[in-house]
Amino acid sequence: MNVKLRLIMTMLIFGSIGVFVKKIDLSSSEIAFLRGVIGSLFLLLASFLVKHKPSMKALKENAVLLLLSGGAIGLNWIFLFESYRYTTISNATISYYFAPIFVMILAPWILKEKLTGMKVGCIVMAMVGLFLIVQNGAGSTNGSHNHALGIFYGLLAASLYASVILMNKFIKNLSGFEMTLVQLMAGALVLLPYVLWQGQLSFAGLNSNSIIYILILGIVHTGLAYFLYFTSIQKLKGQTIAVLSYIDPISAVIIAAVFLGESMTWVQMIGGALVLGSTFLSEKLELKIEKNGQTPTTSP
Secondary structure (H helix, E strand, O other), X not given: OOHHHHHHHHHHHHHOHHHHHHOOOOOHHHHHHHHHHHHHHHHXXXXXXXXXXXXXXXXXXXXXXXXXXXXXXXXXXXXXXXHHHHOOHHHHHHHHOOHHHHHXXXXXXXXXXXXXXXXXXXXXXXXXXXXXXXXXXXXXXXXXXXXXXXXXXXXXXXXXXXXXXXXXXXXXXXXHHHHHHHHHHHHHHHHHHHHHHOOOOOOOOOOHHHHHHHHXXXXXXXXXXXXXXXXXXXXXXXXXXXXXXXXXXXXXXXXXXXXXXXXXXXXXXXXXXXXXXXXXXXXXXXXXXXXXXXXXXXXX
């Protein structure tokens, strides 16, 4: 399969996550836990099939960061799934795409990167976009929707994903595939005591439909999607990856409109464009830094 087509397929798979999550009659923590277990088992099988064995020395050296980032991934999923429950997939997806903005805000303190005028402009643009989304119908509560709470959960998920991005910058001698495999396993391990403590590991709502959707979420949206992602980005330029990654949020909005009848006002669309545009510009800046060899410095 063509490498670009493989990445496009991956982004389309990611874009359909919200629709499947809404069909699963389980708590967000149960869904996140099962996704981690099924996804990590799939990737573990894939690593055996391709005869890929990570370095045990590297795993030991990065054990703390892998455990912390894995736990952050698990909690990130819980908040994202809660966001899907309380607001539209469009609002949840766009608020989730605040992650690069959070990275940009924290980078000067954690990575010792310079906060340039362009970066400040991206942050302001994202804030304005979020304001337009919240102020134009997203702050209301109707039926099962509480849009303000849903967007808040989406931003919490974004902040946790931003923490994963930052922690990954300090993980050494492991490939993206290896990091993801271990982080998924660590995420499931961290979530297990949480769901047991919450008394939610009963799977009372696990009917035949939910079983099918959770298997699709774990195998297709997690295991297969991550495998396709990491095997495709190895052969693509960073700029191509950055551009094609925006198929994910755009397809999420379209899929939600077609299958769930969700819609956005024109003002909200403008807000969404500002948020996604700001994250795109931030990624271009990151690629420029890497191209010029200006790798982020870390404190001793």
